[in-house]
Amino acid sequence: MTKYSSEFKLKIVQQYLEGKVGYKALGHIHGVHHRHIGNWVKLYEQHGTEGLAKRHTNYSVELKLNVLKKHLENSWSNQQTSAYFNIPSPSLIGVWLRLYNQGGETTLEPKPKGRRPVKRTSKDIQTLLKKPINELSHEELLQRVHYVEVENAYLKKLEALAQQKVLANKTKSK
Template identity: 40%
Template sequence: MAKYDERFKLKLVRQYLAGPDGFKAIAAQYGVGYKLVQRWVASYRQHGQDGLRKKRNPYSTEFKLSVLLRMWREGLSGEQTAALFDIRSPGCIGVWERRYHSGGIDALSPRPRGRPKTMPQAIPPKSPAEPVADDERPRKELLKEIEYLRAEVAYLKKLDALVQAKKAAQQKKRK
């Protein structure tokens, strides 16, 4: 659900267009940000009442690129460009621009939203009924396990030394 419905936006826009009140006065009267009222008025002037309706369609890569090219060509700000192309969130134009500069046109393509549809295939666990003897395992695997176990022992020794040092420091503080 949108925070502000279309009727509310239209009411504020018409009040701005009809009277001497400015963006800040109207925004303060209704408890909204003046930039928001300014954006609604610009969108209304450019697209009429349709400019105040909620949009749900994602933007294509070609559309994003055409928006950026026109903005650069005509030297428009992000807000002016958003009003011109009926983009409800002018901040996304800056995001598109940064993505384009960092990754080119491929960075503008829509990304999949949400979690992946399927879980990755898990590696089946080895059955405990068939333990592999150490002499049957490859030498590289055994060396890797030895290296891991040595690192684990060294880590635990270091952790124990830190705990002992902390206890000793607390003992000194108490005295």
């Protein structure tokens, strides 16, 4: 979704509240989907101009659970729930509900930030290959087997490509 300024949202909400134009017409005039306008109006009605302000928030697991509880108890739509809790994107409610249904509370916890674990370097692999097999741990043996399998598949593919090239040259020369 395109990011819109608070002033722009307020201008559209005020035009809607004047009662002369509906969501769809306003959306057409300003190039905004009418669902966004509906959400902005609900946020404005619940929270005033603060509801239209841009926010970058990390929501706690407790808040997410409270939101889902209220959402389900009252049979509210995602839009009604997001307006009540001043959550700018109604689609977040649907995401949280899906995650909760898939795996419970733990799926609502924030994902760890940062880099992925570093993979083994070629130096690590060379050390692993030079080490005698009887000195390797179970995990190291599995890593070594995996490396040898990948290497074998690569060599087979390389051989197949070389054979294709030879056949292509033979057919061209005929």
